[in-house]
Amino acid sequence: MDDELAISVRGLRKAYGDNVAVAGVDLDVRRGEVFALLGPNGAGKTTTVEILEGYRRRDSGEVRVLGSDPASPDPHWRSRVGIVLQGTGEFDELTVGEVVRHFSGFYPDADDPAKVVERVGLGAKAKARTHTLSGGQKRRLDVALGIIGRPELLFLDEPTTGFDPEARREFWELIRDLAAAGTTIVLTTHYLDEAEALADRVGVIAAGRVIEVAPPKLLGNRQESLATVSWRTPEGVLESAQSATPTALVAELAARHGGEVPGLTVTRPTLEDVYLTMIGHR
Amino acid sequence: MTTTTKPAAPATAAAPARRPGAGVLALRQGRLEITQFLRSRESVVFTMGFPIIMILIFAAIFSDEIAPGVSYTQYFITGMIATGLMTVSFQNLGIWIPIERDRGVLKRYRGTPMPKWVWFAGKVIMVVAVGVAETALLLAVSVALFDLELPGTAGRWLTFGWVSVLGVTACTLCGIAISSLARTARSGSAVVTPVALVLQFISGVFFVFTNLPTWMQQVAALFPLKWMCQGLRSVFLPDGFGAQEPGGSFELGRVALVLGLWCVIGLVLCLTTFRWTTKRDG
Numbered sequence: 001m002d003d004e005l006a007i008s009v010r011g012l013r014k015a016y017g018d019n020v021a022v023a024g025v026d027l028d029v030r031r032g033e034v035f036a037l038l039g040p041n042g043a044g045k046t047t048t049v050e051i052l053e054g055y056r057r058r059d060s061g062e063v064r065v066l067g068s069d070p071a072s073p074d075p076h077w078r079s080r081v082g083i084v085l086q087g088t089g090e091f092d093e094l095t096v097g098e099v100v101r102h103f104s105g106f107y108p109d110a111d112d113p114a115k116v117v118e119r120v121g122l123g124a125k126a127k128a129r130t131h132t133l134s135g136g137q138k139r140r141l142d143v144a145l146g147i148i149g150r151p152e153l154l155f156l157d158e159p160t161t162g163f164d165p166e167a168r169r170e171f172w173e174l175i176r177d178l179a180a181a182g183t184t185i186v187l188t189t190h191y192l193d194e195a196e197a198l199a200d201r202v203g204v205i206a207a208g209r210v211i212e213v214a215p216p217k218l219l220g221n222r223q224e225s226l227a228t229v230s231w232r233t234p235e236g237v238l239e240s241a242q243s244a245t246p247t248a249l250v251a252e253l254a255a256r257h258g259g260e261v262p263g264l265t266v267t268r269p270t271l272e273d274v275y276l277t278m279i280g281h282r
Numbered sequence: 283m284t285t286t287t288k289p290a291a292p293a294t295a296a297a298p299a300r301r302p303g304a305g306v307l308a309l310r311q312g313r314l315e316i317t318q319f320l321r322s323r324e325s326v327v328f329t330m331g332f333p334i335i336m337i338l339i340f341a342a343i344f345s346d347e348i349a350p351g352v353s354y355t356q357y358f359i360t361g362m363i364a365t366g367l368m369t370v371s372f373q374n375l376g377i378w379i380p381i382e383r384d385r386g387v388l389k390r391y392r393g394t395p396m397p398k399w400v401w402f403a404g405k406v407i408m409v410v411a412v413g414v415a416e417t418a419l420l421l422a423v424s425v426a427l428f429d430l431e432l433p434g435t436a437g438r439w440l441t442f443g444w445v446s447v448l449g450v451t452a453c454t455l456c457g458i459a460i461s462s463l464a465r466t467a468r469s470g471s472a473v474v475t476p477v478a479l480v481l482q483f484i485s486g487v488f489f490v491f492t493n494l495p496t497w498m499q500q501v502a503a504l505f506p507l508k509w510m511c512q513g514l515r516s517v518f519l520p521d522g523f524g525a526q527e528p529g530g531s532f533e534l535g536r537v538a539l540v541l542g543l544w545c546v547i548g549l550v551l552c553l554t555t556f557r558w559t560t561k562r563d564g
Contacts, residue, residue: 053393054393055389055392055393055559075395075396075397076395078393078394078395079395081393083393085386085389085390085393090385090386090387091318091387092322093317093318093321093322094314094317094318094321098314098317102310102314103394105302105306105307105310106307106394106395106396107394107395108395145390149394149395
């Protein structure tokens with residue numbers, strides 16, 4: 001039922017002229033879930049998300065977001081949805097603190113602006129004009145504006161583009177905090193490690209369709225796929241074999257080598273391998 | 283609504299303030315717009331300084347009288363007051379709104395629960411505040427240096443008031459409307475500046491209106507600036523000068539009619555053509 005689902009999409013279609021951007025997307029996002037939408041550029045991720053955010057009109061299909069049709073967003077619905085867009089709107093002449101404080105006024109149950117600025121890691125930059133921020137810092141400001149209204153549902157469109165690795169880890173902590181507090185989160189990303197680290201479920205979208213939805217560990221039958229075992233022969237030649245029973249193979253190798261197997265590795269396909277295979281098939 | 287489990291961000295710490303009323307939101311928006319305007323040095327210098335520099339130049343070049351007791355400078359000053367009002371409204375908005383649209387500032391506002399009209403109200407408050415300040419400055423300089431006489435009767439002040447209000451309203455609405463013609467941030471000024479400049483030349487700002495070719499006068503009479511200039515001449519020049527106007531009087535009724543009509547045209551264009559996002563944003 002609606003109460004269980006933050007987002008429910010059936011048969012969503014959107015074309016720009018002859019170019020079909022979204023060709024029949026079905027999608028359910030449960031309340032409290034972190035859902036990642038993965039897909040190559042031009043796959044229809046942003047179009048789909050912007051329809052859910054109430055920015056774009058759809059050509060056809062059923063869409064419910066927090067129980068309402070986002071095509072006619074009202075202020076109450078808007079106050080429950082937080083949005084971090086891909087392109088950032090800049091306020092050159094204002095300071096970080098001023099912008100966040102100003103936006104807090106739009107929401108009925110806004111968070112404390114100073115606290116939010118601190119939380120996204122911009123505490124030291126609160127009095128800085130926004131044009132003096134680095135790309136990653138601007139992105140943090142975007143996130144601050146997305147969460148200032150304490151949204152029930154938060155959209156993040158490629159939120160960590162331009163972040164250094166440390167900033168990404170901090171950002172992931174923030175997302176986990178929000179998720180732990182019950183916020184439903186929908187994020188699009190190019191980074192597979194990000195999807196794997198954050199998402200309860202991943203939806204892979206390609207050519208305007210969702211081709212699979214699964215927890216990151218299960219995507220593309222990752223767990224059942226064959227493991228690759230590699231080792232070096234006594235002559236120093238690298239050998240490898242695919243096996244459904246890698247443990248048995250390793251035991252056999254150990255017996256053959258009389259103990260330590262030189263250069264032994266056992267790997268399964270990474271999320272990236274699985275993902276590339278999936279979109280490669282399209 | 284949401285409670286955080288992390289002690290770093292206790293949602294209960296900040297007593298949730300209710301969202302300010304719509305009137306307060308509009309005032310906050312106006313204050314933000316004024317702050318942004320004052321902090322961008324170019325717009326302050328251009329908007330506030332340009333009319334004064336023009337008066338200083340033209341007063342130094344032309345010192346003759348165009349009618350008994352009416353110097354060219356006084357005639358020109360009334361035109362510059364009208365031009366100043368058009369600059370803060372029509373040019374200011376026609377140039378800045380495309381920049382904000384291109385940067386995604388407008389899109390970001392649309393993603394919040396802010397009622398749409400609050401954003402427009404903020405622009406109007408900014409235009410009125412800057413317009414009043416700029417006109418006051420212009421009057422002070424003109425009275426001090428060029429013997430301009432301030433209106434001596436309540437009736438003249440009243441005319442000054444309604445001509446300014448109607449003129450600024452028409453120009454504000456047209457400025458918002460024309461902002462939708464610009465496809466990119468940079469093209470705003472390319473669209474607006476030629477329109478404003480041509481209107482200034484044909485509407486009797488730089489030249490005495492009745493000295494212009496008749497066809498040019500007829501073209502100018504279709505647009506607001508000519509009528510703003512004429513209305514302001516009735517405020518600052520002797521009553522007898524009305525006989526020199528093309529219609530044989532200051533025609534205040536027609537001034538009100540044309541400016542009122544442009545308010546309606548501007549409003550209709552705003553309501554039908556205004557875009558919160560750029561074309562490529564769909």
